[in-house]
Amino acid sequence: MAVQNAFEQKKRAILNEIGSAQPDLSPKGTIDELCLPIIDLINTSADMVTTSSCSGRVSVFLEGTKSYNGEVKIGGKGQGGKWLYVTHNREKVLGWLDDLRSKNEFAFEAFSKQISSEQVTGSTRYILYKYEPFILHVKCRDFEIASKLYNVAMSCGFRESGIGSNNLVAIRINIKLDVPIGYLDENSDTLRLFVSSEYVGVLDTLSLSKFDENIRKMHVLYDKIDNELINSASNPNLRIDAATIETKEERRERKKKQGIERQRQIKSAQNTL
Amino acid sequence: MAVQNAFEQKKRAILNEIGSAQPDLSPKGTIDELCLPIIDLINTSADMVTTSSCSGRVSVFLEGTKSYNGEVKIGGKGQGGKWLYVTHNREKVLGWLDDLRSKNEFAFEAFSKQISSEQVTGSTRYILYKYEPFILHVKCRDFEIASKLYNVAMSCGFRESGIGSNNLVAIRINIKLDVPIGYLDENSDTLRLFVSSEYVGVLDTLSLSKFDENIRKMHVLYDKIDNELINSASNPNLRIDAATIETKEERRERKKKQGIERQRQIKSAQNTL
Structure with missing residues (x-):
């Protein structure tokens, strides 16, 4: 058996995790399909391994409570924040507001034109609508590889990328929406929107175009990584790691196992309710 | 005369530029006071030099035109975009909407509840309200110094920091607002807001709290850089670069010169109108 260095051990461990039926540490528990x-x-490169990713998402988040022991913590998202809606799927963006209303978890006021200073204070729990783009973390064997990957990402427009500790490259792009759309009126447990449902429709439409732009950028990045880091004759140091390439059959088998495991978890969760 | 290496030459050149009365390459032309x-x-460190910075700002931007030669470019900000308002000064956030109205450059519709799909299309020029936080780029002598600075920044909550090419560290934090508040109706050259002026007031209030949080974070970063990279006994490799420390008198003299030069430029610009 060949002796593995620290990077190779780490890479095997990560690939075993990706390949297993166990949910990962993300709230969703699985890798976004668009990232696969x-x-x-x-x-496939022997010199890189992905450590975390998100393909892009729309989220609606209710901030947690910002006051403890009588003190108000300004600026933070607070304890006990709550996702009102999250989707990584472009097809599931439209209609989230109706879904949320029909859940009846909170009373809902569609549009509050009158916003008084009593309602909006330092301790107000805002409802935040966000579009967050693709992000990918890649651990590299050494700084030279990390630099090459960083340069490729920057040249594709991922201008907020950077190399961190231990040759971990963060690939980031700045196509975002970050909009406070309402707040929780704690007196009546009512979600009150600052904006009209027509405006929420505008945000959703913009999110859809950001999904499209995001996917276009992911394709550009894919092609450039392929050309310059994986198959490029000008980078003889980058070797293909044949053992890590999954065949179609292997992927299908793994996906099937994951599906069965997911079903099992859902049933088990339902049984404990 | 001591021989300077490439980093030292670059550092001297940058410091000369910072010290000169010439406006820099930013739209504003000067370093934000809060960054000084x-x-x-x-x-003061012989191993680092700052290359660009922004202390944080509120901006209102009208996107440029997105269609050329009949083709619509989706996702970009377009050619010929226009700043409707920019301020780096927390005291100048409130009231920007009234200022903009009183300029009479565009007709203004305060609040459009009805948003039709004819109005909002792929080529719509949106009005974007943004809060963008502090950002700082620092060129470091070598990767070891860059790593130390990166780790300090991350430990202070600047979680979107990263090391780029040539040991250039980008220090970034994610306290943002990114809100489409309206659009340009090109038929009537009218700026139409999707949102109420009360809602703009909420955004402004949020921006003020983000300014505060941002400055608090800058102080934390300042202290930690001072403790761990500048004065720290545990980093004997970091040497104080005495020649680069400005005395109070030198700074006052430089500021005075800059002020005179700025006045001269303003007058010269007025004379050419």
């Missing part, structure tokens, strides 16, 4: 091609591509 | 303490601190 670029993750698979990068992991 | 941390810039001065970092530049």
Whole structure:
């Protein structure tokens, strides 16, 4: 058996985790499908391994409570924040507001034109609508590889990328929305929107175009990583790690196992309710 | 005369530029005042030099036109975008909407509840309200110094920091607002807001609390850079670059010169109108 260095051990461990039926540490528990091609591509290199990713998402978040022991903590999102809606799927963006209303978890006021200073204070729990783009973390064997990956990402427009500790490259782009759309009126447990439902429709439409732009950028990045880091003759130091390439059959088998495991978890969760 | 290496030459050139009366390459043309303490601190180190900075700002931007030659470019900000308002000064956030109205450059509709799909299309020029936090770029002598600075920044909550090419560290934090508040109706050259002026007031209030949080974070960063990179006995490799420390008198003299030069430029610009 060949002796593995620290990077190789780490890479095997991560790939075993990705390949297992266990949910990962993200709230969703699985890798976003749109990330799989670029993750698979990068992991064919013996010198890189992906450590976390998000393909892009729309989220609606109710901030947690900001006052404890009588003190108000300004600026933070607070304890006990709550996701009102999250989707990584472009097809599930439209209609989230109706879904939320029909849940009847909170009373709902569609549009509050009158916003008084009593309602909006330092301790107000805002409802935040966000579009967050693709992000990918890649651990590299050494700084030279990390620099190459960083330069490729920057040249594709991922201008907020950077190299961190231990040759971990964060690939980031700045196509975002970050909009406070309302707040929780704690007196009546009512979600009150600052904006009209027509405006929420505008945000959703913008999110859809950001999803499209995001996916276009992911394709550009995929191609450039493939050309310059994986198959490029000008980078002889980058070796293909044949053992990590999954065949179609292996992927299908793994996906099936994951599906069965997911079903099992859902049933088990339902049984404990 | 001591021989300077490439880093030292670059550092001298940058410090000469900072010290000169010439406006820099930013739209504003000068370093934001709130950045000066941390810039001065970092530049006392012989191993680091700041290359660009912004102390945080509120901006209102009208996107440029997105269609050329009949083709609509989705996702970009377009050619010929226009700043409707920008301020780095927390005291100048409130009241921008009234200022903009009183300029009479565009007709203004305060609040459009009805948003039709004819109005909002792929080529719509949106009005974007943004709060953007402090950002700082620091060129370091070598990767070891860059790593130390990166780790300090991350430990202070600047979680979007990263090391780029040539040991250039970007220090970034994610306290943002990114809100489409309206659009340009090109038929009537009218700026139409999707939101009420009360809602703009909420955004402004949030921006003020973000300014405060931002400055608090800058102080934390200042102290930690001072303790761990500048004065720390545990970093004997970091040497104080005595020649780059400005005395109070030198700074006053430089500021005076800059002020005179700025006045001259303003007058010269007025004369050419």
